[in-house]
Amino acid sequence: MRAGLAALLALALTRTEPLQAQEPAGAIVFKTCQSCHSLDPAKTGMAGPHLAGLKGRVLGSADGFDYSPAFRAARAQGLSWDDEKLKAYLADPDTIVPGGWMSPPAGFSVADRVAVADYLLSK
Ligand code: HEC
Numbered sequence: 001m002r003a004g005l006a007a008l009l010a011l012a013l014t015r016t017e018p019l020q021a022q023e024p025a026g027a028i029v030f031k032t033c034q035s036c037h038s039l040d041p042a043k044t045g046m047a048g049p050h051l052a053g054l055k056g057r058v059l060g061s062a063d064g065f066d067y068s069p070a071f072r073a074a075r076a077q078g079l080s081w082d083d084e085k086l087k088a089y090l091a092d093p094d095t096i097v098p099g100g101w102m103s104p105p106a107g108f109s110v111a112d113r114v115a116v117a118d119y120l121l122s123k
Contacts, residue, residue, distance in 0.1 A: 026119025029112045032105070039123055048102065054081050055121040059097065070099040086117045 030039075036048035041063070043050060049062035059079045060071030067075070074097050079085070089096040090113045092104050105113075 024119060025112070025115035026117075029108065029116035030119055033116070036102075051120055052123060054086070054123065057081050059085075068097075068099070068101045070097045070101075081121075083117065083121060086121065087113060090117060 033048075033051075036046055038046055038050045039052050041050045041052045044064040049060075049065035049067070051062075057080060058075055059081060060067045060075035085096050090105060090108075091110075093100050093102050094104075108116075
């Protein structure tokens with residue numbers, strides 16, 4: 001009987017969990033990027049460029065950010081962010097912008113990277 005109750009309780013907890021998680025997974029992952037990045041173009045002076053409107057944005061083109069030579073070269077080539085490039089960049093920045101200043105974000109699963117990329121491309 002007790003085991004049955006515990007199982008029922010476990011089921012209830014599992015079932016209510018998605019209702020309690022109100023933030024999308026990508027927004028939660030993005031919190032770890034916010035020490036360096038903002039989604040507000042007006043917020044300057046951070047370690048990294050703002051990431052607003054990333055979908056279709058030319059690499060290295062945030063106003064007021066002093067990019068590495070690697071990003072400036074990518075901008076000169078007119079490369080722009082899309083789903084594939086962003087996911088590859090987050091897995092290993094050097095594959096997209098060799099020699100740029102951002103370290104590969106550590107400790108994320110593939111699912112985390114997909115979630116944060118989808119989140120940013122929708123902002
Ligand atoms: C320790 C600071 C730091 C953290 C944490 C960080 N970044 Fe960055 N990021 C940078 C810097 C610095 C650059 C610019 C690199 C350059 O100029 O070479 C950058 C560049 C970028 C760019 C290119 C933007 C553009 O204007 O083209 C993207 C996209 C990006 N970061 C995404 C992320 C995401 C997503 C996370 C979290 C998973 C993250 N970053 C975490 C410092 C950081």
